[in-house]
Amino acid sequence: MRILSGIKPTGTIHIGNYLGMIQPMVESQERGELLCFIANMHSLTSVTSGSRMKQYTTEALLDLLALGIDPDRSTFWVQSDVPEVAELAWYLSNVTPMGLLERCHAYKDAIAKNLPPNAGLFTYPVLMAADILLFQSNVVPVGKDQKQHIEVTRDLAIKFNALYNEEVFTIPEPQIIEELAIVPGTDGQKMSKSYNNTLEVFGEEKKLRKKVMSIVTDPTPVEDPKDPDTSTLYALYRLFASDKQTAEMADRFRAGGLGYGTVKKELFELLWSHFAVCRTKREQLAANPDYLDEIRKKGAAKAHAIAMATMDRVRKLVGVI
Secondary structure, three states, X not given: OEEEEEEOOOOOOEHHHHHHHHHHHHHHHHOOEEEEEEOHHHHOOOOOOHHHHHHHHHHHHHHHHHOOOOOOOEXXXXXXXXXXXXXXXXXXXXXXXXXXXXXXXXXXXXXXXXXXXXXXXXXXXXXXXXXXXXXOOOEEEEOHHHHHHHHHHHHHHHHHHHHOOOOOOOOOEEEEOOOOOOOEOOOOOEOOHHHOOOOEOOOOHHHHHHHHHOOOOOOOOOOOOOOHHHOHHHHHHHHHOOHHHHHHHHHHHHHOOOOHHHHHHHHHHHHHHHOHHHHHHHHHHHOOHHHHHHHHHHXXXXXXXXXXXXXXXXXXXXXXX
């Protein structure tokens, strides 16, 4: 089973990114053949600085490798290092109905918010389809909000196969990532960069501590019992604590006498220790840019070999040889 997963490089990752996308991606290495890429071409719809894009791409490489992506057990590359994806997107765009793209939620959301949508945003689903179909992916793990893009991909694969009377593309299946819990941010809302309420996985110790200590709490006195099920602190704590630690913290909440400041300090220590090994690995990788370049080149070569098997057939079918 070939599993394809990608992540956009848009800056420092937070624990919501880690739990929602990166951790399942790493675990996919145990379930099948993982193809994992950094979708820097997709980020161009919102990142317009070349220097920032370069920085974000390098940071994403470091983050994913430090958090468990193994280039020896997976195919791991940067999207733009395999230019055939852009070529395939053009071929697919010529069989894509305008109405199909007009119904896609990213474009509709931009229109609803009176944002100026560009052609990149409008055709974003076609590039995503090219990512998936180029590598003959069987399964694509996505959140519920991305399911529509997989449906578009399936539609385009079926249409292309029928038009050229050849089963050139594998029809992919979505694997919906069910969130065990919404990861709350420092203000209690869903953690998101757009809300400026994130806790960074690889943030500086002092800054992370300050963010944890700023988490919004209710005015319940220290001596009073507290409901753990309504607490942002408890919701974050349980995401990284053991079952025993989680049960003990819930009991301490309900017993009274527990101050939120104490919980914040323990939450910080839990988060800091959880990613300690990953931080060390990331620092080692960052100190060896030649090794990082070697990983990137080898990953691109592996991905390119798979891509060319598809593109040889597609180019022959469309008559571009």
